[in-house]
Amino acid sequence: MLTDYHVHLRPDDDDTPPERYFTPANAERYREAAEERGIAELGVAEHIHRFTQSLEVWQHPWWRKWARDDVDDYCAFVREETDLRLGIEADFVAGREGRLASFLEAREWDFVVGSVHFVRDAAVDLEGPEWEHVWGRGDSADRIWQRYFETLAEAARSGLYDVMAHPDLVKVWGNARAWPERDPRRYYEPAVEAMLDVGVAMEVSTAGLRKPVGELYPSRPLLEMAVDAGLPIALSSDAHLPEQLGYRYEAAVATLQQVGVKEICVFERRTRRMEPLG
Ligand SMILES: [Zn+2]
């Protein structure tokens, strides 16, 4: 079994209205690309900030910039007009767990992907003049990584999620930013422990291979730590185009086999089961 769940039906660009992308024809393009690549389990997980209802959760300027579409129209489209699993990528927003829980509980997802794109109000991977950025405050890389992984742990412990996405997203910029001086495993540990306590899966994402860092999320040491701890592993590409579905899965599957992963997560109505990898 191969899966791709953390998938977006459109690019993160302006002028990507739902009437153009939330269509049976577009879903079919994704389904065809998945079939070509042997991906049997296909889901979609649109960004929460694309929906107007997300502003009931948080009012960050970057969310206000994007929130235009109706989340219930999206859910109805996926359920009624496609054969895709229904998910959402719901950023963790510290202090807004109750509002996020209300948003998520009001809809019947197959899976909820949790991501940390913000450490408090500061963006991790979104540059822009209108909002604060984690790298813009003069903190050391060690401090930034520590706070990022503490937030990932907090996100996992919220119990809101089925999968923690791109778990070491903080490395996205690669050598364009400083790397921590200390062994990053000290930062990974609390996050892995939180995920284990709650029983949430860790995503292995090939999206990192398309980003400046040029490697899988998570790094090999973080993946090994997760596997040693017995965390369930979910496989996705974070595609924003049909061509990105299953992107470089050969590399991901080879890495997973090297670290001893034999099964990956399959989700349906927020219930997880394990299926053989490959
Ligand atoms: Zn993300």
Ligand SMILES: [Zn+2]
């Ligand atoms: Zn995503």
